[in-house]
Each structure stands twice: as structure tokens, then as C-alpha cells.
Amino acid sequence: MQSPRSQLHQEVQRDEDPAPQLPPLPLGEQTKIVPIPLRHPSHQLKHPLGSHPQRPSAESAASSRQDVATITAAEPTSRQARLEEFADMCNQSLPKTRPAVSPEFSKLGRRMVTQQKLLMIAGIICANFILIFASWYWPAYYYLYLPFITLTVALNCIMVFSVIFFSIKHRIFPEKIVMPTSPEQLVLLLPCYNENFEECTKSLDSLVAQQHLEANKKAIMIICDGRVRGAGMEKTTAQYLLDDILADRTLRRVVKGAYTAWDQQPMDATIQRGSYKGIPYFCIVKHQNQGKRDGLIALRSFLYKYNTRAEKPQMLFRPAFFAEMALFLADAGIEHVTHLVGMDADTVFADDCISELLKQSRYPGTVGVCGYVAVDFKGRNWNPWSLYQSSEYTISQGLRRLHQSIVTNKVSCLPGCCQLLKICEETCGDHVLVELFGYCPTPADNILKQIRATASEDRNHVCLMLSARPQSRTRQALRARALTDVPQSWSVFLSQRRRWTLGATANDLFLFKAPGVQWWERILAFANCMTWSLNLFIFASLASLIHACLFVPWWIILAFAAVMLTPLTYYICIAIWLPRNALERCQYLAGCAFYTFCGPFINISVLLYAIYNMDSFGWGKTRKVVSTDDSDDPEPVAVPTAAAVDEEAPAPARVPQPVSTYSEVVALVGAADDKRLAATFGAAYRTLVYEPHTADLARARALHSDPHLTVEVTAAEARLGMASLFLVATSSSSSVDEEGLDAVLRHARPGAVVVVLDGGALDAVDGILARYT
Structure with missing residues (x-):
């Protein structure tokens, strides 16, 4: 068979x-x-x-001009001429051929993914219980088990001393900084899905309130992934944006087949432009939900094609759509976009966040920078859930990511909630962005490829770039602070961490075996994958350690304890230099206590939940949706009230044809x-x-x-x-x-x-x- x-x-x-x-x-x-x-x-x-993309002709140029001219017949002649000029620069490529997805094809794919999941679960359980049994039955051979237990701790110790050494070195011998000849021209990107009015408004207001950017040309681009309504919302996010928040508008229209989505299907969109509190904005509402990745590909690709528009490159966009976006940037005074600043619609930037990101981007070879993501307590300063997650964020950013930033310059995850990318071939070129990052999996792809395509898209983009473009450098700006919401219930927490842990592990496995990856990052990736899969054994080894004190020489126990205590000592010392005030220090220390004593139990729970739901490729309970507006009407559409859907299932999406x-x-x-x-x-x-x-x-x-x-x-x-x-x-x-x-x-x-x-x-x-x- x-x-x-x-x-x-x-x-x-x-x-x-x-x-x-x-x-x-x-x-x-x-x-x-x-x-x-x-x-x-x-x-x-x-x-x-109308013309083949590889052989642009006079007919195709005329076609582009007539396309725009028909749409803009009622507009002033000068605007129409500029639209035609930009449309001439657009050479839309044909969609790539994809296998036809029949019901039998999808069924076979689901069966294959389920079999792979069961095999991975069986392998993880067998490996853990074999090691647990061996460590208890043959305790005298403890030295065979130590590498599995101490590898991550030993690497943490090395990173602690490396961070201290390079911090002192950079104090004495500062790194070279390349100042730009002219102020950077910025596009501020805000992706949305089902955020409410308050979340979107707070995020936009934090972009408007940025300081030390008076000399920089900047514009806001908003992309809303579908037209859905979250729990407790009277309207869809798209309706909040188009009608309530972005009330100052000069244009709104529907563009059919605006661009080719990552599944190679045409995507219709409603576009609107205007001004939000003095900053020009361009809002795109996609008529179908295709995920955050699809929107990131479209906007990043557009900015790169806009910079190279004189070469008339092939692109994903319809000429009329490209012309509208290009005209918007030209009207904003942006001739060449140097950097893209990304955030999430549930995130708030500190007033100097973008200026601090720009400072770190001026080191030679740097193409990406992430900020410091902190928990927004929202007045609940001593909530246990918030304290635990706050300390978890701080420890991960204050050790491994800091080491990646100042030692290897290879930060493997630039969180989308606080991110700066240089618009260049390394980050937004067709090879990395469209061919690698933009690959849409088919049912024939294995479970790891499916996970990398649907979870942790920000990490996946950087990992692909670090492999395909080894000379790229990425950094972290600890002074660029952004506040984000965190889950406040156990079910939502598990759903979020399922995506994060599966995405991180799948991408670490990619870094371990991919070409071009820096050697230290390859070792760390292997250690992370091993620790994740042997979490049960490592937890059980704590009991073995207590039992080993009866027959193992005292100096070995002391050496092992010293290695274990070094990272813990560093975690406590973080409270001295990273929090900004006494309240944040107390919150961090309280959360660190939760993290130390409760972390192992929570990690095991997340592991079990993640492997059980390994074949679920949606957002789960992190972003609940209660209704979807699928009409083609760009005007507001009344949305009936519905009961909240709280289930582990993908967000509503169109069925690929x-x-x-x-x-x-x-x-x-x-x-x-x-x-x-x-x-x-x-x-x-x-x-x-x-x-x-x-x-x-x-x-x-x-x-x-x-x-x-x-x-x-x-x-x-x-x-x-x-x-x-x-x-x-x-x-x-x-x-x-x-x-x-x-x-x-x-x-x-x-x-x-x-x-x-x-x-x-x-x-x-x-x-x-x-x-x-």
C-alpha cells in the first residue's frame, strides 16, 4: 500500500x-x-x-496607461499624468503555477501531516523515558547524561561572560558608526487583523508622537488583513479604520485584483489615503484574509520595487494599484525609502523608540534592528500572569538576544511589534522575500515546512535572510521600548506559546542545517532543539541530581551547582541595569521568582500542548473572531452580533482554488x-x-x-x-x-x-x- x-x-x-x-x-x-x-x-x-512579463512592449505600456486613465478619468489632469507615469514603471508578473488542490489531495495531505505528528510525539516520548529510566537504573554513568542536562546551561554561561567582555570592549573601543548624508526617509507600517478601536488608535497615536524625527520624511501605511470583527467589537477593524479613525481622507476606492497574493490568487483591496494628525497615511483593506505574512510580503516588496522603479522591475502589483501607492509616497516627499518601521496594532511605542532604532541601524552592514518589547501592565502592576511573562521577555532579550546583538550581530528574531528593516536586496529582494519567505505550502509539504510558513513569520524571515545572505547583520536596541499586550488567561497563553514554541523550534532546526549560518548560532540552534525535545528528562534530572548527592564526589556537585547558578546570578543582575525605575525593578524580581520556580512546570505544559496541537496551523485562541464581512462594498456594512468563537482553529480564510x-x-x-x-x-x-x-x-x-x-x-x-x-x-x-x-x-x-x-x-x-x- x-x-x-x-x-x-x-x-x-x-x-x-x-x-x-x-x-x-x-x-x-x-x-x-x-x-x-x-x-x-x-x-x-x-x-x-496583456503582455508577457519577460518581454515588455509598447502595447503593455499603453495598456497600463489606459488602465489607470480609465479609473482616474474624473481626476485632475496632472494627477492622471503622474499615475500614468508610475503605471508605466510597473511590469506585473504572471502568477506562479501551483498544484490543483482537490478534496482527495487535501485529505492525503492531512493524513500525511497527522502521521508525521504521531511519529514526532512517539519519538519525543521514547527519548525522554529511555533517558529517565537509564539515569535512574544506571546512576553510576551520570557523566553520559550530563551533556543533555548541562549543554544549555553551559552555553548560557559562555554567553554571560561574552556579553560582559564585549560590553567592556565596546566601552573602550566604540564601534564605527556610519552617519547618513541625509535624514532617513521612513515608512511606518501598521498591520491589523481584528483589533478594536482603542488598540488601533493608541498604536497610531504612538507613531505620531515620535520625537527626534523632525528632519525625517515619513508616512504611515496600514494594511488590514480581511474584514473581521473580534469579540466585543461593534464594527470590523476595517470599518473602524476607514470610517472612524482615519476620518480625514482624500481618496477611497476599490481595486480589483490589486496584487497577487502569496497563494498566487488575485487579491482585491479597498484603498484609502489622507492625513492622520499631520502625517500622511495610506490604508489597504484586503477583501480576503490571507494572514499577516501575505501583507508583509506585499508592502515590503512594494517599497523595494518603488526604490528600483526606474528599472521597471517585475512585481506582484497591478499597475493601477502600484501607481496609487507610488503617488502617495511621492506626495509625501519620499523619493527613496531607506527604512521600514513595523509594529503591531496592539503595541504602543515609547516616544523615542524609532530614533533609538535608527541609531542602531547606522552600524556597518546592519539591515535589521529590533527594539525592547515590554509588557503593558495596564494598571495591573502585580498581576501574576503579567509578572511572569514580563520577566520571561526581559530574560530572553537581556541574555541571548543581547549576545546576538553585540557579539555575533545575528539576531535571529526581529519581533514584528517593534522592528526596523533597511529596504535593500537582503531584506526585501525577490529571492529572500518572494521566493523563500513568500513560499505558500501545499498539502504535499511536510509538517515542519507547514509550521515555518504559518507560525513566527518574523523569525522565519530573518532566519531565511541569515542563511541566504550571510553578510547581513541584525541588532537589538534595548533603549527602543515598546509596550505590548499579553495573554491574561491560561487557554490564550497556551495557544500563543504553541505558535511561538513550534515556530522557534522549527526555525532553529532550519538554522542548524541551513548553509551560511554563523557557527555559534548553529550550536545554539541545536541546543535549543535538543532542550525542547528533552524537556521532560531535564525536569526529571533535578530529582536525579538530588539522588546523585549520595554517591557523587562533592567537588563535582559543587562545580555543577556553580554552572547552574551563573545564569541565575546574571538574571538577578539584570534588575540593576535594564529596568528604568524602582517599580520596574520590583516587578522584574517578583516575576523572576515566578519564572525560576514555576517555569519548568509551565514549559512542560506548553510542550505537551504544542506537540498535541502540532498539526493546527492557525492562530487558535490568540485572536478570536466572531464574524467576517465578505461583501465587495467599500462602504460600511452592518455586522450582526454573534457569540464569540473560542476554539483552536485557523482564522477564516478563502479556500484556495x-x-x-x-x-x-x-x-x-x-x-x-x-x-x-x-x-x-x-x-x-x-x-x-x-x-x-x-x-x-x-x-x-x-x-x-x-x-x-x-x-x-x-x-x-x-x-x-x-x-x-x-x-x-x-x-x-x-x-x-x-x-x-x-x-x-x-x-x-x-x-x-x-x-x-x-x-x-x-x-x-x-x-x-x-x-x-
């Missing part, structure tokens, strides 16, 4: 087998095919995919009821079935709903502009859908082919020839 993996790869291989360039038509012997020469009206709307083997698009006009014709082309090509009568749309969509085919039923005649081959069918009564044929001739690209399929007589064809030729 074949394994699910072999079956999956056979499915992929079958999907990638070469298909005939033109499938045979299921037509009768009496059918006659008559080509019609096309005349192209000068006012027609052309689709931006099968992707055709070939990139050409075929349009069927007058054949909405011909299932056999649509199935023939839909098996190999992206196929549009044009049904102009909205009353018949539901019936036509039900008829062509086979998930194995790439068939789209539409009433929007502008979609016909994507097609390169048009099949216009006549009925047995020799009549033709003249409305459909007129739509074809209005939107067909130069060089497109129109084929009339006659049902038995040539009267209709003769009439068409007389009318249109």
Missing part, C-alpha cells in the same frame, strides 16, 4: 505533466469554426497582464450551460464563463463548481480583458449573444483570437461577419 507522501507527490507530478497546447473541443461533426478579425476601439480597457497548468486564459461566451466545453478547457487553462444576466449567475456557478477545474463564472465584462482566446457559442436557432460578443470586442487584447462555434447553420456567422468586419 502506498504511503500518503508517495500518493501526494504522484498527484503533484500528474498535475505538472505536460498538457496539450489546445485541448480538443467536444463539438459535433457539423460544427464550423470561422475566425473573425478584431477591431480594437481606442477607448477599450486592457488588462495589465485549483491553478491551471498554463497561464493563458480562455473565455466562454454564450456557453454558460455547456458544462462539457467548460470542463475541457478548465482542466488545463484558467477558464472564464461569461454570464451577463445576474439572475442566472447562481445556477451557472452551481453547474461549474467542480473543484478539480479552474473555472470562474462572472458577470463582470471587464474580466474578459484577461483572456487570449474567446469562444462565442451560437444556439441551434442560429442566434448569437450579441451583448456578449460586443463585450468581447470591447475588451479583447490585440492579438486575441475569437472563435465562433455555430450550432448547425452559418446564418449567425454571416451576420457577425457583416456587422463586425
Whole structure:
């Protein structure tokens, strides 16, 4: 019997087998095919995919200009001319071919992932219990077990002394700083999902309140991932942003197929621009939820393409969409974006946060900087949950991340809630951002690749960059403080830590085996993976240590205790130099006590919960959603009240559609009821079935709903502009859908082919020839 993996790869291989360039038509012997020469009206709307991306032509440039010109016909001539200029710089690339996702394909993928999860659980349990049994049954061979127990502690000791040494060294011999010749030009990015009015407003206000940036050109870009409403919210986050928070607006419009999402499907978006308390903003509301990663790819890629726009590079964006964003930056006085500052919508920056991030970015070779993320207590200064998580944040940032910053310059995680990236090839180039970070997994991918694609996207981006671009340097700015919300319940805490621990471990495993990784970071990655998988044994070894005191020489016990106490002593000393005042010092010390005594039990609970839910790739309970607005109306839509959904499941997302083997698009006009014709082309090509009568749309969509085919039923005649081959069918009564044929001739690209399929007589064809030729 074949394994699910072999079956999956056979499915992929079958999907990638070469298909005939033109499938045979299921037509009768009496059918006659008559080509019609096309005349192209000068006012027609052309689709931006009209020319091949590798061979830009005058027609494609004209297409881009007409696309923008049609949308902006009512706008001033100067703005229209600038939009056309930016649109000419856009060379939209075709979507990549992906395997068609059938129900059987998805089922095999889920089965394979489940089997991999069970194998990993069995391996972890066996390894832990074998070591526990061996350490108790053969205690005299304790030296064989010590490496498993003390490796992480020994590495922590080395990092403690390295941090002290390099801190003193940099005090005596300061590192070289490269000052910019002109003030940095900044884009401030705020990703949103289901945050409420207060969270979004506080985050935006903290961006506006930034100090020491008077000479810097800056603009705010907001991207909202879908239109959803969280628990306790009267509106969706998109409605709060567009109507309530960003009330000062100069433009709002819907852009169909604005860009190609990371799953290679077109993404519609509502855009709005204006000014928020004196700073220009550009808000993008995606009509479908595709995750934070998709939004980060789109915005980072845009900024890099904007900087290289004179080269007319290939990009993900429709010319009209790129032109609007580029015009926004130009109006803000930004000609070349130097840095992107990212935050989360539930985070608040300190007033000098961005200026401190900029200071650290001026060291040679630095392409990324993260700040110091602290817990926002919100008046609950002695809440045990907040104290524990606050000390956990401080210890991780005050030792390992600090060591990565000042010793190796390889900070492997730049948290998205407080992050600065230099816009360059290393961070935002197509290889790292689109090809590696932008890879959307298929059901045939293994569980580790699925985890890296859906959890800890900020860490994954940096790890991929450190491997693909080994010369890149990343740092931490401890003085750049950002306050963030933390879970206040056990269930939400477990859900959050499941994503974090699985994402960190999967990316550490990648760092351990990937090329180009710095040697010390490779050792740390291995130690982290080993410690994570042997957590149960390490906890049980504490009892073994007490038992070993009866027969192990005292000097060995003393040496072991000294190694164990060195990191703990450093943790206590952090209270001297990292907290800013007496209250923060007391909070940290109290949380450190919780961390020391309760940490092992919490870590084991997180481990067990994480491996049990290893095949759950959503956000779980961290971000609860109660409803989703899927309408295409850019105006506010009333959202009914619903009970909160609190379950371990992915956030609402569109179902990926099968992707055709070939990139050409075929349009069927007058054949909405011909299932056999649509199935023939839909098996190999992206196929549009044009049904102009909205009353018949539901019936036509039900008829062509086979998930194995790439068939789209539409009433929007502008979609016909994507097609390169048009099949216009006549009925047995020799009549033709003249409305459909007129739509074809209005939107067909130069060089497109129109084929009339006659049902038995040539009267209709003769009439068409007389009318249109």
C-alpha cells in the first residue's frame, strides 16, 4: 500500500505533466469554426497582464496607461499624468503555477501531516523515558547524561561572560558608526487583523508622537488583513479604520485584483489615503484574509520595487494599484525609502523608540534592528500572569538576544511589534522575500515546512535572510521600548506559546542545517532543539541530581551547582541595569521568582500542548473572531452580533482554488450551460464563463463548481480583458449573444483570437461577419 507522501507527490507530478497546447473541443461533426478579425476601439480597457512579463512592449505600456486613465478619468489632469507615469514603471508578473488542490489531495495531505505528528510525539516520548529510566537504573554513568542536562546551561554561561567582555570592549573601543548624508526617509507600517478601536488608535497615536524625527520624511501605511470583527467589537477593524479613525481622507476606492497574493490568487483591496494628525497615511483593506505574512510580503516588496522603479522591475502589483501607492509616497516627499518601521496594532511605542532604532541601524552592514518589547501592565502592576511573562521577555532579550546583538550581530528574531528593516536586496529582494519567505505550502509539504510558513513569520524571515545572505547583520536596541499586550488567561497563553514554541523550534532546526549560518548560532540552534525535545528528562534530572548527592564526589556537585547558578546570578543582575525605575525593578524580581520556580512546570505544559496541537496551523485562541464581512462594498456594512468563537482553529480564510497548468486564459461566451466545453478547457487553462444576466449567475456557478477545474463564472465584462482566446457559442436557432460578443470586442487584447462555434447553420456567422468586419 502506498504511503500518503508517495500518493501526494504522484498527484503533484500528474498535475505538472505536460498538457496539450489546445485541448480538443467536444463539438459535433457539423460544427464550423470561422475566425473573425478584431477591431480594437481606442477607448477599450486592457488588462495589465496583456503582455508577457519577460518581454515588455509598447502595447503593455499603453495598456497600463489606459488602465489607470480609465479609473482616474474624473481626476485632475496632472494627477492622471503622474499615475500614468508610475503605471508605466510597473511590469506585473504572471502568477506562479501551483498544484490543483482537490478534496482527495487535501485529505492525503492531512493524513500525511497527522502521521508525521504521531511519529514526532512517539519519538519525543521514547527519548525522554529511555533517558529517565537509564539515569535512574544506571546512576553510576551520570557523566553520559550530563551533556543533555548541562549543554544549555553551559552555553548560557559562555554567553554571560561574552556579553560582559564585549560590553567592556565596546566601552573602550566604540564601534564605527556610519552617519547618513541625509535624514532617513521612513515608512511606518501598521498591520491589523481584528483589533478594536482603542488598540488601533493608541498604536497610531504612538507613531505620531515620535520625537527626534523632525528632519525625517515619513508616512504611515496600514494594511488590514480581511474584514473581521473580534469579540466585543461593534464594527470590523476595517470599518473602524476607514470610517472612524482615519476620518480625514482624500481618496477611497476599490481595486480589483490589486496584487497577487502569496497563494498566487488575485487579491482585491479597498484603498484609502489622507492625513492622520499631520502625517500622511495610506490604508489597504484586503477583501480576503490571507494572514499577516501575505501583507508583509506585499508592502515590503512594494517599497523595494518603488526604490528600483526606474528599472521597471517585475512585481506582484497591478499597475493601477502600484501607481496609487507610488503617488502617495511621492506626495509625501519620499523619493527613496531607506527604512521600514513595523509594529503591531496592539503595541504602543515609547516616544523615542524609532530614533533609538535608527541609531542602531547606522552600524556597518546592519539591515535589521529590533527594539525592547515590554509588557503593558495596564494598571495591573502585580498581576501574576503579567509578572511572569514580563520577566520571561526581559530574560530572553537581556541574555541571548543581547549576545546576538553585540557579539555575533545575528539576531535571529526581529519581533514584528517593534522592528526596523533597511529596504535593500537582503531584506526585501525577490529571492529572500518572494521566493523563500513568500513560499505558500501545499498539502504535499511536510509538517515542519507547514509550521515555518504559518507560525513566527518574523523569525522565519530573518532566519531565511541569515542563511541566504550571510553578510547581513541584525541588532537589538534595548533603549527602543515598546509596550505590548499579553495573554491574561491560561487557554490564550497556551495557544500563543504553541505558535511561538513550534515556530522557534522549527526555525532553529532550519538554522542548524541551513548553509551560511554563523557557527555559534548553529550550536545554539541545536541546543535549543535538543532542550525542547528533552524537556521532560531535564525536569526529571533535578530529582536525579538530588539522588546523585549520595554517591557523587562533592567537588563535582559543587562545580555543577556553580554552572547552574551563573545564569541565575546574571538574571538577578539584570534588575540593576535594564529596568528604568524602582517599580520596574520590583516587578522584574517578583516575576523572576515566578519564572525560576514555576517555569519548568509551565514549559512542560506548553510542550505537551504544542506537540498535541502540532498539526493546527492557525492562530487558535490568540485572536478570536466572531464574524467576517465578505461583501465587495467599500462602504460600511452592518455586522450582526454573534457569540464569540473560542476554539483552536485557523482564522477564516478563502479556500484556495485549483491553478491551471498554463497561464493563458480562455473565455466562454454564450456557453454558460455547456458544462462539457467548460470542463475541457478548465482542466488545463484558467477558464472564464461569461454570464451577463445576474439572475442566472447562481445556477451557472452551481453547474461549474467542480473543484478539480479552474473555472470562474462572472458577470463582470471587464474580466474578459484577461483572456487570449474567446469562444462565442451560437444556439441551434442560429442566434448569437450579441451583448456578449460586443463585450468581447470591447475588451479583447490585440492579438486575441475569437472563435465562433455555430450550432448547425452559418446564418449567425454571416451576420457577425457583416456587422463586425
